[in-house]
Amino acid sequence: MTGVDWSRPAFPEIDFARDDVPDLPALMRDLRQRGRFVSIRFHEGVACLITHYDDVKAAFMDEETFPAAAAHREHTEPVLGRTMSTMMGRDHRTNRALVSHAFRPPVVREAVEPLLEPLAEELVAQFSARGSAELMDEFARPMAFRVITRHMGIPVEDEPQIFDWGSRLLRFAWEPEAALESAARIREYLLGVVDERRREVGRDLISELVQAEYETRRLDDQEIVTAILSLFAAGIDSPANGIGNLIVNVLSRPELAVRARTQPESLPSLAEESLRMTPSPALIPRKCPKATSWRGTDLPADSTVIFGITSAHRDPDAFPDPDRFDAERKMDHSILSFGQGVHLCVGAHLARNEMQVALRTLLDRLPDIRLVQPDAIETVGGVLRGPRTLPVVFGSAS
Numbered sequence: 001m002t003g004v005d006w007s008r009p010a011f012p013e014i015d016f017a018r019d020d021v022p023d024l025p026a027l028m029r030d031l032r033q034r035g036r037f038v039s040i041r042f043h044e045g046v047a048c049l050i051t052h053y054d055d056v057k058a059a060f061m062d063e064e065t066f067p068a069a070a071a072h073r074e075h076t077e078p079v080l081g082r083t084m085s086t087m088m089g090r091d092h093r094t095n096r097a098l099v100s101h102a103f104r105p106p107v108v109r110e111a112v113e114p115l116l117e118p119l120a121e122e123l124v125a126q127f128s129a130r131g132s133a134e135l136m137d138e139f140a141r142p143m144a145f146r147v148i149t150r151h152m153g154i155p156v157e158d159e160p161q162i163f164d165w166g167s168r169l170l171r172f173a174w175e176p177e178a179a180l181e182s183a184a185r186i187r188e189y190l191l192g193v194v195d196e197r198r199r200e201v202g203r204d205l206i207s208e209l210v211q212a213e214y215e216t217r218r219l220d221d222q223e224i225v226t227a228i229l230s231l232f233a234a235g236i237d238s239p240a241n242g243i244g245n246l247i248v249n250v251l252s253r254p255e256l257a258v259r260a261r262t263q264p265e266s267l268p269s270l271a272e273e274s275l276r277m278t279p280s281p282a283l284i285p286r287k288c289p290k291a292t293s294w295r296g297t298d299l300p301a302d303s304t305v306i307f308g309i310t311s312a313h314r315d316p317d318a319f320p321d322p323d324r325f326d327a328e329r330k331m332d333h334s335i336l337s338f339g340q341g342v343h344l345c346v347g348a349h350l351a352r353n354e355m356q357v358a359l360r361t362l363l364d365r366l367p368d369i370r371l372v373q374p375d376a377i378e379t380v381g382g383v384l385r386g387p388r389t390l391p392v393v394f395g396s397a398s
């Protein structure tokens with residue numbers, strides 16, 4: 001067995017949890033070449049980064065060694081409460097069955113997918129006459145957020161306040177007081193909405209959660225609100241980055257923009273390759289509660305382990321010519337952006353659809369849309385990764 005050298009983290013000047021890390025893919029290539037398990041600085045401590053695809057996928061599937069609950073209890077439970085991600089065993093299975101009820105394919109097709117195109121059109125209409133836009137703040141983030149609120153049946157006039165509260169939830173590690181205050185305010189607001197749905201069920205996300213039943217078990221009001229808070233935490237920044245990354249990947253390659261506009265059937269493969277090439281969840285932290293020897297390396301008790309999604313997705317053993325965006329790539333290995341195993345993201349199908357509808361709407365409504373400075377786009381972030389800003393120009397809308 002071998003051990004990770006915890007005393008000498010690679011690139012010690014970089015905290016991969018806190019710094020922007022604009023050159024993350026290149027750094028991951030370097031780290032992958034150093035070994036399958038490499039120590040890095042993470043959140044003011046030292047963590048073991050898993051760099052190879054097969055190891056990362058195996059780590060996702062090994063819930064006993066790397067329980068998601070252990071990491072989420074430390075980083076998200078104080079602000080979100082006891083979410084599905086902090087549960088294990090029967091509690092997790094039951095809660096997941098109840099919450100995923102609202103994301104069953106028939107529900108998504110009937111209740112959510114019809115919202116996507118009108119929402120994208122609504123957002124484009126707000127800037128289409130201007131000739132320019134900054135697509136992260138004016139399109140990607142509001143689209144990801146409003147998909148949730150519209151599916152919840154939240155009044156449009158309340159969206160700005162909910163967005164402000166929801167955006168602060170993931171800032172707990174950096175701004176704990178603001179995150180906790182926002183969580184309390186949004187929880188109070190949502191409890192009122194849940195009470196309304198119990199009295200009069202509608203066709204929306206909260207109504208689905210109110211009616212969900214598994215083995216005679218139903219969600220109580222606090223559990224419903226906690227589930228919604230976790231959706232805000234997972235459903236704003238990561239999907240918004242996914243939309244932004246896809247736009248950059250396509251618009252920076254004019255031939256792909258033509259393909260996406262003229263061959264809409266190519267959108268799923270473009271989105272999937274974008275998720276591989278530029279995953280929004282780039283690094284996923286986990287805890288190893290017990291000392292163990294795992295796949296040839298020794299890990300001490302309570303060590304932090306990082307699932308290197310960006311590195312795994314560029315592992316040449318899994319994806320030939322991994323640094324090339326290949327619109328026709330045959331995916332022999334599944335992407336890891338949405339996790340694997342028992343914690344596979346319940347909203348993965350919806351997130352993929354959001355990306356495709358967002359790109360299609362932009363190209364249809366703004367056929368000459370282009371990046372202002374393709375070479376100047378900064379993709380930043382260590383854990384969650386996307387364009388810092390996304391300025392575009394275009395002629396009049398079609």
